[in-house]
Structures are given as C-alpha cells and as structure tokens.
Amino acid sequence: MKLAEAFENRPLLIAYICAGDPTPESTPEIVELLAKAGADVVELGLPHSDPIADGPVIQAAAQRAIEAGMNTDVYFEMASRVGADIPLVFMGYYNMIYQRGLDKFAKDCAKSGITGLIVPDLPPVEAGPLREACRKADVDLIYLVAPNTSAERVPYVAESSSGFLYLVARSGVTGARAEVLSSTKALIERVKTDLPKAVGFGISTPEQAAEVIRAGADAAIVGSACVDLISRGDIDGLEELIRGMKAAILKARPVEVTARI
C-alpha cells in the first residue's frame, strides 16, 4: 500500500522498530503484530553503526541487530516477507544507501514492499541524487522539519518531501520524553503544507500521541517506546501500547476520510 492511500483515513499511528532486533527472523512477525494492534504504517529502521540522530534506546537496538547478523541484504529479504497490508517505510542513514548504490537501493525498496524512505542525516540540499533515484523507482522520500527550521526554510523542505512531512517534535535525539512541548504544537501550527504532517521524537504514551493529533497532526510516530519494549521481550506490552495509542488518537480526532487528490 502506498502512503497516499494510507493517509486517506486520518489520523494515523506510525510505529518505528529497529529491523533485526532481537533477530532478523523475528522482524516480520513483529510488524504483523503492530499492524494487527492498530499501526497504520511501520517504519523499519536499518541499523547503522553510527546513528547520530538516535538516543540510547535505538543505538543499543542497532548494535544488537548488527551483532545478530543484520545487514542491507537481510533487511530487504526480511521486508519482503512481511505479510501485513500496510505501507512500510525505510528509516536509516545515508551511508548505508550510498554504499548499495542509490538506484539499486530505491529499486530494492520498491521490490520488497517499502514505499517510502526517511533518511535523518540527509537534508534536502544533499538529497538531489537520491530524490531522482526514488522518483524513478516510484517510492516516496520523506523529509524532516525541526523546531528550529526557519520560517523561510519550511516551504523549501516541505516542497521537496513526498508521502508525508516528518515534524521533529523537539531538538535533540530520539527517545522518550516526559511531556509534549508547547513548541511542538507551535511547529504543527506554523508548518503549512498540503502533505500530511506526522509528528515524532519523544512521543511514547497514548496521551502524548493524542495531544499532537489534537494540535493538528495527521499522524503520531512512536519509536523508542516500541524498541524499548521489544528489547525487554515484552511483546504483550508492545501490543497494548499500540492499541492504547491508536484508541487515544482516534478519540482525539475521529477518522476523517480525505478524498484522494
């Protein structure tokens, strides 16, 4: 399923997991469980040795996954084994894409059911070649807007993005935080775009997810909280978290069906 189709029904819940943690074999099952519990989109992180945008929880998961034998070949093989009919989105660092070759990487995404890419260390100014590869393979390249992205820069980033626009809820790295900041709500407010707005970084509870949806986001993204539960082997807890978050966002804003443009 393409992202545009998924976003016909908003709000959405997007869950991030680190592919290959605890083992490459377990990942397709976890994705299916997330989909069953209510995740509308799953971001599959490709573990990197030097994840500069990630906090300690995802760093540790990446290290475990690499040690368990995760690599880019295994990643695509695993993604194509996912049974659930939801969009899968790649999330990972540019060097991993660059070494495979941009065109090959984008094509491998399309072939294995990955419909979009999020590359946290690739700002639009450096992304020209990958954007072209993604266009040719018909996969979305999703950009990020941060709280300190200037007003002049927001339209430039938004216009470059496709699929959705990723709003970084706060400065710093990924990981659970105590509360949703007023600056996050201000960011949702000030970013004007026709693309769906998905908010991530620091969202770990149903209440926080509901808050960003109430503030006008089209999707809430939960990452480190999922990775943390997986690392503790608490699959029931993971299912419960996703169910709770989905219920909370639907309560915050009942589904509106957006006509496809």
Next chain:
Amino acid sequence: MMKITETSNTRFGRYGGQFVPETLMQPLKELAEAYGRLKEDPEFRRELSGLLTDYAGRPTPLYLARSLSRELGRKVYLKREDLVHGGAHKLNNVLGQALVAKEMGKTRLIAETGAGQHGVAAAMVGANLGLETEIYMGEVDIERQKMNVYRMELLGAKVIPVRSGSRTLKDAINEAMRDWAGSYENTHYLMGTVAGAHPYPLMVRELQSVIGTEAREQILKAEGKLPDSVAACVGGGSNAMGIFSGFLADDTKLIAVEAGGRGTSHDDKIADHGACLNLGKEGVLHGAMTKILQDPYGQILESYSVAAGLDYPGVGPELAHLAEVGRVTPAIADDETALEGFRRLSVLEGIIPALESSHAVGYALNNPRALGEVSIINLSGRGDKDLTTVMEFEGRCGR
C-alpha cells in the same frame, strides 16, 4: 600548477557537504555566518592574534634538526607545534572557535577528544574565557590517556565517558553531535579537526593555517627558497591541513602520513589501521562525504593506531579531495615505524615527539629520498602524554 576547485562553498570537489539531521542545519548556518563575519573583523583578529601570541606562545620556531639532517643526508626542519601551550597544535583552533562562540553569546563549550590533546586545549580555553566546558571521550581512550583526563578535570572541565559503539574518538564525535542537536541554543560544538559538516573543515583549516603561514615565512628566511617537501601526520588532518595550507599554491610536495597500525588488513568490524586516504572508500561520516573505513554495507569500522589521535576511521574532506587530485601524497607509517621515530628523535634531537607526530618522523627515517633536499616535518605535539603507552608497547614487544 594543479588547480584546486571548490564546486560549491560547502564542498571540496566531491567531498564535504552537510550530511546532518535537520536540527543541526540552523546551528551550522549560524556558525558559518558568524565565523565568516568575524574572520574579517579587525577587532576579532586582533584579539585572536593577541591570544595566539601571549597565551599560546606563537610564533613557534622552525628548527633545523642538525643530527636528524646528518642521519638522513638532507636538511630537515621541524615546525615546533609541540611548543604551543598545552603541548600541541590543537590550541590554535580552539582559541579561534572559542572566541567565535563567545561572540555568538554561547555560554557552554562541548568537544570530543581522542588522545585528549584537543580536550585539554578546550578545557584550557574554557577556563581562560570563563565558558562551561564538557568533553566527550570514549571509555577506551579514557583508560589509555588517564593523565589528560586528570588535566582536563584540573582545568575545570567535565569529562563525559562515552560507552557506545567502539568507545573511541568516532563515538565521542557522535555523542557530541547528539548533545549539540539538543543544546545549540547556548552551546558551541568545538570540533577539534578538519572533519565534520561545513563550516568545520574550512574553519578549522583556516584557524590552523597559522602553522603554514609561519613555516613558509620561516623557511624562506632560513633557506631563501621553498622546501621540497612538507610532511605531517594525518588522523582527521588538522595539523596537516594547517601546515599544508601555507604551501598549497607552491610546488612543494605535501606528504600526509597516516597510521598504518598493525597492518593494512581488516576484519568485519575492526581495521588494523587508520589509513583512510590510502585504504578508505568514499562515504559519509560525521556530516561529510569523505574517505572512510567501512564494510561493504556502509557500517563504519573501528580503526586502530598506537597513537590515539590518529585512531579515527575518517579523514577531513579537503584532504580526501587534495589526495584525489594528486596535490597531497598519502603515505603510511605503522606502529613500529612510529615508535622508531619516537625513540630516534628523542635521542638525536632531545625532543620527545607525540606518538602522532612520530608517524611523520618515522616515515622520514624510512623514506629519506621521498623528502627531497630540504624538508619540513610538522611536529604537531610533544610526547609526554605518551610515555605510559610507549612503556606498555615496549613491554608487550619484549624489549
């Protein structure tokens, strides 16, 4: 003369750029603007120049190493950066960046350190300018550079142990970048080498170019002509770019001596060396496209060198470019060669070089003909910090 091209103002040929999270784009832009403005500002230049003279002890001498020259059968000069306050060239860059940070209204400095020399320089300047200073340092490096950890703490800095990844310099840089992404409003990230995203490679090279500017004037005065070669060790490459920048437009051969460590091989996770210009492959690390040590999938390898300051799986993007266009000649000195340089320079000249600089000295000892008739070796630091390491190394080798 070969032409050095910059295709855009953030790149050196194909290398460099800004491969960083969106959160860092604005801080990098502000830094580039502030630095660009201040470097032309007479008052700022006066202040920096005053500190370089009175606090750092510049200019450093260009010393004709008579015994070494006799041994090698040619004239070899040493650019004495080991005499800079703190014992290494690192202070040149730190003073400049800290003044920029202060002008930008930042109250806190963060820095990464490998061998501890950059951390010590940052701690000294933090104390001197009254800025809170926190240094990220890998646990492995903390263990092998205890004396420098104590120096930093004595100077009032906080040393934060980095336990992620390989627990060395590359992970300390990761951690500093993560910190900066959340703290840029009051914090300056004081990067110690010519690596990282624009404007760091350019700014650090310019702040270190004082080495090359002085050396060029000094050699012209001493010899009445330019040297045939300039040799410098390369980890990230700040002392090398500092001295090379004085001779880029000349015909002087520029030799970049990388760490050969235990050998040129690598396994799945660890390379036995730190020789990115010689053996690395193009890729992105710490915000820049450059030559890096990596596996076929793009995972960064751990590097290795007896010299902690050369133990880095990346290299400055400008050096990658200069090596590619043939303006810089990459070379390798392994641990044994560096140790030999360390011992010989101590005995011949009464100067104990840093293990990093010892790579350039050792290379010269083994390859005298590559130097030409008149050569300069950049003696980037002094070796007091390395005595424990050398003693252990010798013990291990049964000497």
